[in-house]
Amino acid sequence: MTTKKLGRQTVAFASPPSIAGHANVVGKKEGEGPLADTFDHIEQDDTFGEKSWEKAESTMQKMALAAALDKAKQSASSMDYLFAGDLLNQCIGSSFAVRGQDIPFYGLYGACSTMAEGLSLASMMLDGGFGAWAAAVTSSHFCSAERQYRTPLEYGGQRTPTAQWTVTGSGCVILAQEGEGPYVTHVTTGKIVDKGIKDANNMGGAMAPAAYETIKAHLQDTKRKPSYYDLIITGDLGSLGKEIVGDLFHKDGMDLANLEDCGVLIFDPAQQDVHCGGSGCGCSAVVLTGYLLNGMQAGRWKNILFCGTGALLSPTSTQQGESIPCICHAAAISTQK
Amino acid sequence: MTTKKLGRQTVAFASPPSIAGHANVVGKKEGEGPLADTFDHIEQDDTFGEKSWEKAESTMQKMALAAALDKAKQSASSMDYLFAGDLLNQCIGSSFAVRGQDIPFYGLYGACSTMAEGLSLASMMLDGGFGAWAAAVTSSHFCSAERQYRTPLEYGGQRTPTAQWTVTGSGCVILAQEGEGPYVTHVTTGKIVDKGIKDANNMGGAMAPAAYETIKAHLQDTKRKPSYYDLIITGDLGSLGKEIVGDLFHKDGMDLANLEDCGVLIFDPAQQDVHCGGSGCGCSAVVLTGYLLNGMQAGRWKNILFCGTGALLSPTSTQQGESIPCICHAAAISTQK
Numbered sequence: 109m110t111t112k113k114l115g116r117q118t119v120a121f122a123s124p125p126s127i128a129g130h131a132n133v134v135g136k137k138e139g140e141g142p143l144a145d146t147f148d149h150i151e152q153d154d155t156f157g158e159k160s161w162e163k164a165e166s167t168m169q170k171m172a173l174a175a176a177l178d179k180a181k182q183s184a185s186s187m188d189y190l191f192a193g194d195l196l197n198q199c200i201g202s203s204f205a206v207r208g209q210d211i212p213f214y215g216l217y218g219a220c221s222t223m224a225e226g227l228s229l230a231s232m233m234l235d236g237g238f239g240a241w242a243a244a245v246t247s248s249h250f251c252s253a254e255r256q257y258r259t260p261l262e263y264g265g266q267r268t269p270t271a272q273w274t275v276t277g278s279g280c281v282i283l284a285q286e287g288e289g290p291y292v293t294h295v296t297t298g299k300i301v302d303k304g305i306k307d308a309n310n311m312g313g314a315m316a317p318a319a320y321e322t323i324k325a326h327l328q329d330t331k332r333k334p335s336y337y338d339l340i341i342t343g344d345l346g347s348l349g350k351e352i353v354g355d356l357f358h359k360d361g362m363d364l365a366n367l368e369d370c371g372v373l374i375f376d377p378a379q380q381d382v383h384c385g386g387s388g389c390g391c392s393a394v395v396l397t398g399y400l401l402n403g404m405q406a407g408r409w410k411n412i413l414f415c416g417t418g419a420l421l422s423p424t425s426t427q428q429g430e431s432i433p434c435i436c437h438a439a440a441i442s443t444q445k
Numbered sequence: 446m447t448t449k450k451l452g453r454q455t456v457a458f459a460s461p462p463s464i465a466g467h468a469n470v471v472g473k474k475e476g477e478g479p480l481a482d483t484f485d486h487i488e489q490d491d492t493f494g495e496k497s498w499e500k501a502e503s504t505m506q507k508m509a510l511a512a513a514l515d516k517a518k519q520s521a522s523s524m525d526y527l528f529a530g531d532l533l534n535q536c537i538g539s540s541f542a543v544r545g546q547d548i549p550f551y552g553l554y555g556a557c558s559t560m561a562e563g564l565s566l567a568s569m570m571l572d573g574g575f576g577a578w579a580a581a582v583t584s585s586h587f588c589s590a591e592r593q594y595r596t597p598l599e600y601g602g603q604r605t606p607t608a609q610w611t612v613t614g615s616g617c618v619i620l621a622q623e624g625e626g627p628y629v630t631h632v633t634t635g636k637i638v639d640k641g642i643k644d645a646n647n648m649g650g651a652m653a654p655a656a657y658e659t660i661k662a663h664l665q666d667t668k669r670k671p672s673y674y675d676l677i678i679t680g681d682l683g684s685l686g687k688e689i690v691g692d693l694f695h696k697d698g699m700d701l702a703n704l705e706d707c708g709v710l711i712f713d714p715a716q717q718d719v720h721c722g723g724s725g726c727g728c729s730a731v732v733l734t735g736y737l738l739n740g741m742q743a744g745r746w747k748n749i750l751f752c753g754t755g756a757l758l759s760p761t762s763t764q765q766g767e768s769i770p771c772i773c774h775a776a777a778i779s780t781q782k
Contacts, residue, residue, distance in 0.1 A: 197534040203757035212634035217554040236573025297549035420540035
């Protein structure tokens with residue numbers, strides 16, 4: 109069997125890459141949430157012993173990469189490719205984490221869709237025959253994101269009801285050309301969708317149409333019904349964005365009973381004051397590398413569609429009155445090839 | 446023949462993708478330089494009719510993509526993938542250019558190495574069988590870069606002798622699975638190299654060791670001598686960085702008589718006050734899509750090694766006392782498969 113392009117946006121792999129290792133590192137607040145027991149390392153000090161939030165974020169990525177390599181029983185020098193990116197200006201969270209790693213490196217910018225983007229490209233590298241091992245890592249840090257995108261922490265600004273809370277965390281996946289699974293069987297590459305939302309405090313609403321379009325394209329391209337998947341899980345739409353995706357499919361006559369969102373799952377809305385839920389590159393990365401992949405390995409789910417969502421705005425574009433271009437990349441992950 | 450991994454960092458394509466179209470757009474200053482007649486469009490108004498420098502940069506990317514598609518006689522909707530990135534925070538030059546394009550999109554951050562990174566990944570997509578057409582586009586704009594990385598234009602800050610001048614320009618390459626060439630035959634993926642240089646006004650010096658390492662890896666992996674190539678051309682090392690690469694090879698007993706640099710070629714040091722030369726994502730992109738590919742098509746060169754160089758720093762990392770992590774990705778381009 110050779111790799112097939114299905115429709116416009118989806119690829120079905122001839123040799124689905126196997127997830128050989130996955131690990132995550134989170135901050136204190138994430139460690140107090142409902143997914144606490146799915147995290148490999150919960151750090152009580154959000155500085156991670158560093159002198160700046162940006163350096164703390166790089167340290168998280170280094171820790172997640174090292175832990176995932178360890179679980180895969182591989183050294184950095186056996187990796188053929190590393191894909192990484194984050195939310196910081198010029199993606200310094202990643203550049204400084206990758207510095208000193210002996211791994212050929214491609215930098216990404218996909219905002220909060222970065223884990224899905226990295227997983228997609230890493231899978232394509234292996235199925236394409238360009239190497240035997242690849243890694244994808246990403247991160248976000250509440251404190252580095254707040255001061256870059258919003259206001260200094262010390263300012264104590266009021267949050268709007270549609271706001272989300274940037275996850276402090278990093279997740280890493282190690283892929284192998286051969287292995288026991290779970291396998292990445294398909295990827296669906298997103299297009300930019302922008303429905304004109306300009307409120308940078310309503311990312312979930314802005315990103316929901318991109319998630320809808322990519323999930324719809326995936327189902328059409330693969331001729332699968334939503335019920336094929338045990339879970340269709342978006343990255344960080346939060347409670348409002350998740351509801352919008354449900355509504356959009358409902359209008360098409362489809363009810364996605366299996367729709368979940370990493371940003372909804374990661375915090376407890378009753379106990380943790382996060383408004384619409386979690387967000388950030390780290391959000392889907394730590395849920396994938398904990399709750400989701402652990403659950404698949406424990407036999408809880410056989411097939412999931414992991415849909416990373418990203419809002420490709422910047423404070424400058426918002427100040428210039430622009431709306432928010434959004435994207436969603438999906439990867440089908442299965443316990444069977 | 447199947448695609449081969451050569452050594453640690455290099456891939457030799459079984460089915461080298463063909464460059465079906467290439468185009469560029471530049472600003473006034475670039476249009477007054479020695480490569481003027483290799484540019485498809487020279488705009489006299491650096492605002493490109495837009496209200497902000499960031500929007501001007503997006504407009505350049507849209508123009509370059511449209512022109513390259515036109516030369517390849519393709520529509521946007523026939524592209525399977527588009528890879529794009531730029532220097533702006535959160536890569537908004539690219540996101541807003543790609544918005545409204547009907548193309549599956551992967552965002553990159555490789556600083557000034559972005560054209561080489563996009564060209565590498567687009568080539569891998571096609572050789573890997575994941576599609577028939579792919580595009581890579583990138584840009585930089587002097588005015589958006591100055592105000593983001595340095596000082597407001599109105600401030601009129603003095604430039605140091607090692608400083609370079611960010612090119613206002615965008616270049617786009619359209620790749621096809623089949624075609625008449627030139628062909629991308631090999632890619633060598635870079636690792637991050639950081640020799641401890643902290644002066645953000647000496648990017649050429651900082652990036653030179655990364656260029657040296659990638660060129661050396663490429664030559665070792667392919668068992669080629671430097672003289673195999675008519676040109677080994679780096680992205681934006683400028684005159685100082687180029688000299689350092691020459692010195693590093695000289696120490697190894699190799700003299701690279703065919704070493705050139707896009708940043709050295711694009712401006713006239715006697716007539717245009719640019720200190721060490723041009724820089725920015727647009728620098729190597731517009732030289733590749735004009736001078737280099739035109740020259741190959743005219744029979745001037747048969748084999749070139751295109752080496753995009755990137756400095757993965759940010760103003761924040763510099764303020765925090767960090768040195769500059771650098772990378773270089775190389776693509777071998779040949780008139781023969």
